[in-house]
Amino acid sequence: MKQPAFSSASGxxxxxxxxxxxxxxxxxxxxxxxxxxxxxxxxxxxxxxxxSTEEISTDRMRTHHRWLLAALLVAAFxxxxxxxxxxxxxSRQITIPADGYQIAGYISxxxxxHGVWVxxxxxxxxxxxxxxxxxRISGHLPAAVSVLSIDMRGFGNSSSEGLEASDRILDRxxxxxxxxxxxxxxxxxxxxxxxxxxHSLGALQVLKAGQSGRYRxxxxxxxxxxRAYLGDAASRQLYAAKLSAATGIRVAxxxxxxxxxxxxxxxxxxxxxxxxxxxxxGAFDLEESLRRAAGEIPEACASAVRxxxxxxxxxxxxxxxxxxxxPLRSAASWLPVxxxxxxxxxxxxxxxx
Numbered sequence: 001m002k003q004p005a006f007s008s009a010s011g012x013x014x015x016x017x018x019x020x021x022x023x024x025x026x027x028x029x030x031x032x033x034x035x036x037x038x039x040x041x042x043x044x045x046x047x048x049x050x051x052s053t054e055e056i057s058t059d060r061m062r063t064h065h066r067w068l069l070a071a072l073l074v075a076a077f078x079x080x081x082x083x084x085x086x087x088x089x090x091s092r093q094i095t096i097p098a099d100g101y102q103i104a105g106y107i108s109x110x111x112x113x114h115g116v117w118v119x120x121x122x123x124x125x126x127x128x129x130x131x132x133x134x135x136r137i138s139g140h141l142p143a144a145v146s147v148l149s150i151d152m153r154g155f156g157n158s159s160s161e162g163l164e165a166s167d168r169i170l171d172r173x174x175x176x177x178x179x180x181x182x183x184x185x186x187x188x189x190x191x192x193x194x195x196x197x198x199h200s201l202g203a204l205q206v207l208k209a210g211q212s213g214r215y216r217x218x219x220x221x222x223x224x225x226x227r228a229y230l231g232d233a234a235s236r237q238l239y240a241a242k243l244s245a246a247t248g249i250r251v252a253x254x255x256x257x258x259x260x261x262x263x264x265x266x267x268x269x270x271x272x273x274x275x276x277x278x279x280x281x282g283a284f285d286l287e288e289s290l291r292r293a294a295g296e297i298p299e300a301c302a303s304a305v306r307x308x309x310x311x312x313x314x315x316x317x318x319x320x321x322x323x324x325x326x327p328l329r330s331a332a333s334w335l336p337v338x339x340x341x342x343x344x345x346x347x348x349x350x351x352x353x
Contacts, residue, residue: 086140088135088136088139088140089108089139089140089141089143089147090108091106091107091108091138091139091147091149092106092107092108093105093106093107093157094106094107094182096150096175096178096179096182097178098153098174098175098177098178098179099153099168099174099178100162101153101158101159101160101161101162101163101175102158102159103150103151103152103153103158103159103175103178103179104128104129104150104151104156104157104158105148105149105150105151105179105182106129106138106147106148106149106150107146107147107148107149108138108139108146108147108148109146110143110144110145110146111143111144112144113146113187113189114187114188114189114193115144115145115146115193116144116145116146116193116194116195116216116348117145117146117147117148117183117187117189117193117194117195118141118145118146118147118148118194118195118196118197118348119148119149119150119176119179119180119183119194119195119196119197119206120134120137120138120141120147120148120149120150120197120198120202121149121150121152121172121175121176121196121197121198121199121202121203121205121206122134122149122150122151122152122155122156122198122199122200122201122202123198123199123200123201123202123203123222124200124201124242124243124246125155125246126155126156126245126246126247126248127155127156128151128152128155128156128157128158129149129150129151129156130156131319132319132330132333133199133316133317133319133337134149134199136319136337136341137199137337137340137341137344140341141341141344141345141348142345142348142349144349145195145348145349148179148182148183150175150176150179152172152175152201152202152205153172153175154246154247154248154249155246155247158175160247160248160249163247163249164249164250164251167255167258168259169243169249169251169255169259170243170255170256170259170260170263171205171208171259171262172205173205173208173209175205176196176205176206176209177209180194180214180215191214191215191216192214192215192216193216194214194215194216195215195216195217195218195219195348196209196210196215196217196218196219197218197219197220197221197344198219198220198221199221199222200221200222200223200224200315201224203220203221203222203223203224203279204220204223204224204226204263204268206218206219206220207220207223207263207268207273207277208262208263208268210273210274210275210277211268211271211273211274212274213273213274213275214275215275216275216276217275217276217277217278218273218275218276218277218278219277219278219280219344219347219348220277220278220279220280220290221280221281221340221344222280222281222282222285222286222289222315223279223289223290224286224288224289224290225264225265225288225289225290225292225293226260226263226264227264227265228288229256229260230256230257230260230261230264233253236253236256236257236260237253239253239256240252240253240255240256243256265290265293265296265297269297269298269301269305270298272298272300272301272304272305273301273304273305274304275304276304276306277304277305277306278305278306278307278308278347279291279305279306279307279308280308280309280310280340280343280344281307281308281309281310282309282310282313282314282315282317282336282340283309283310283311283312283313284313284314284315285313285314285315286315289315291307294307308343308347310336310339310340310343311339312335312336312339313336313339313340314336317333317336317337317340318332318333318335318336318337319333319337321333
């Protein structure tokens with residue numbers, strides 16, 4: 001069979017056999033020893049290297065693979081968390097009249113609606129009970145207790161008409177009292193069956209509402225030391241701006257100055273609470289939390305007031321970790337929220353609160 005022929009650069013005709021022979025090393029040509037000549041970075045084989053463009057492309061490919069692997073691990077972790085996360089208890093929305101306002105409530109009955117009830121009050125977040133932290137708390141309290149979560153006036157689905165002109169912009173204890181009255185009228189629930197529970201702004205509200213001694217107990221999660229917002233005009237304006245941003249109404253700093261003193265430790269704990277009271281804080285809670293005033297609580301209140309700390313937790317229990325993308329933040333925050341829920345369930349079911 002005739003072999004195909006090629007032409008060399010000089011025009012000489014070469015057969016396939018002569019081309020192969022030309023590629024073979026000559027006897028007098030030494031073969032490089034790779035074991036004695038370590039390859040430098042970017043070297044594929046002795047005498048063959050990548051160009052700078054190829055090296056950059058290879059580095060990008062490796063980086064891409066690392067990010068892809070990390071994304072897959074995050075997705076697997078997130079999926080696993082959501083797969084094992086408990087399902088929230090069902091609830092239905094109701095409306096409660098309170099001092100001329102229409103308060104939105106979310107009610108979830110236990111098998112025995114004549115047992116213990118929890119009235120839960122949210123913090124200073126515009127969505128009220130719609131915030132992920134409050135949905136998780138109210139949706140995962142013990143099945144043995146009934147729950148009534150409320151949107152304070154001006155928050156969530158509650159009305160705010162006329163609130164701007166009211167002389168009670170900061171004080172929302174009227175909403176809590178209206179919720180307790182609703183339970184009494186609709187279910188025959190007595191105040192001694194009710195545990196008041198609130199977070200942040202709501203934590204201060206339940207402390208104030210619980211001073212009457214009407215209720216079974218009070219659980220205050222992350223209350224602030226309101227003296228931090230009363231020191232000067234700038235501090236009052238700062239808190240007024242935060243409240244305005246959440247409620248959508250104008251809040252004058254004079255309102256904070258006039259109503260704020262009712263929420264400072266001297267008034268919240270003098271006289272001592274008449275109902276068993278537990279103050280719960282994250283290990284990394286806000287600097288201005290009421291925990292810093294623990295040494296100022298009168299010794300006479302020691303039997304009525306307890307302090308609890310939740311490890312690995314900040315003020316919002318990881319639900320607002322902005323440095324994490326939403327799916328990972330939602331999954332990772334279950335750890336501090338779960339620790340909080342374990343503590344709350346223990347307090348409600350096992351302790352005399």
